[in-house]
Amino acid sequence: MEKQTEIKPTSEFALEVQEGLTAFPKYLSSKYIYDKKGDKLFQTIMNLPEYYLTNCEFNILEKHKAALSDYFKDKKGFDLIELGAGDGKKTKILLKYLTENNIDFKYLPIDISQNILDDLESSLTKEIPKVNVETLQGTYFNVLKDLANYNSRKKIIMVLGSNIGNLPHDKAIDFLMNIQKAMNPGDMLFMGFDQKKNPQTILDAYNDPTGITEAFNKNLLERINNELDANFDIDKFKHWETYNPETGTAKSFLVSLEEQKVNINALNLEINFKQWETIHTEISQKYDDDVVEWLANQAGLKMTEFFCDEDCFYKNYIFEKK
Secondary structure (H helix, E strand, C coil): EEEECCCCCCCCHHHHHHHHHHCCCCCCCHHHHCCCCHHHHHHHHHCCCCCCHHHHHHHHHHHHHHHHHHHHCCCCCCCEEEEEECCCCHHHHEEEEEEEECEEEEEEEEECCCCHHHHHEEEEEHHHCCCEEEEEEEEEEHHHHHHHCCCCCEEEEEEECCCCHHHHHHHHHHHHHHHHHCCCCCCEEEEEEEEEECCHHHHHHHHCCCCCCHHHHHHHHHHHHHHHCEEECHHHHHEEEEEEECCCEEEEEECCCCCEEEHHHHHHCCCCECCCCCEEEEEEEEEEEEHHHHHHHCCCCCEEEEECCCCCEEEEEEEECC
């Protein structure tokens, strides 16, 4: 059994670590993978040949940038608000096209990582200096509360990279509903959804032979070691990926290779692991049109258009408020 004391977590990270590792089964939130090291690992993952998602969305944005510009632009200008902006490589395709065509807009990238936002702003200054940019740091749910204040002109809320796939359906509906509440008539949501496909293709994307995805997931344990003074032995855990083609759910786990104890000193907490016990670290949901339309309807949104890559491995949808 886990031993807990009266020490209270002093941060959201500490609180969620305590809650997740004292639960049964154990879990940790994938959002905490992203620190400076996690950001770099994910950028490496996006360039792996097995990780098809990035190239698919590049393909969509490059192929349809003119059509998207026509959907987005407004005579009063518009605010392009991106949730989970990351390094902005894909978004820059749109930003470059919009600026080159003198379309009036402001870009507001939002990300949990201040480090990645600083890098993004610096790169935009060099690559597309005409872009009017204002970065916003925070979690989706906290920042969404403030988005309704952007109501003087049309809003395009953009979520690339199938980030919604990190949420089970009930939480995805909540997420979409929060976005819908921040939207006014005429606003649009532009969001990527990874599609159901050959199960082996999906498994390969999250379990590359070079071990980068394993290091990415294990960065959660390294963060706990570094920030909460814990003593996880990273080598005593194995990364494991599963995919259920019926539900479209890919799940990532860290599996304890032996019976072991871990101390998290900042919480005065001892965690016991049985051999083969798991920590669930990430979900990556896959979709088809029927599921996407159902999610949208549940959240008070209507699907108005979609764009797909050449193989239709991936789709970006446009939604409006009902």
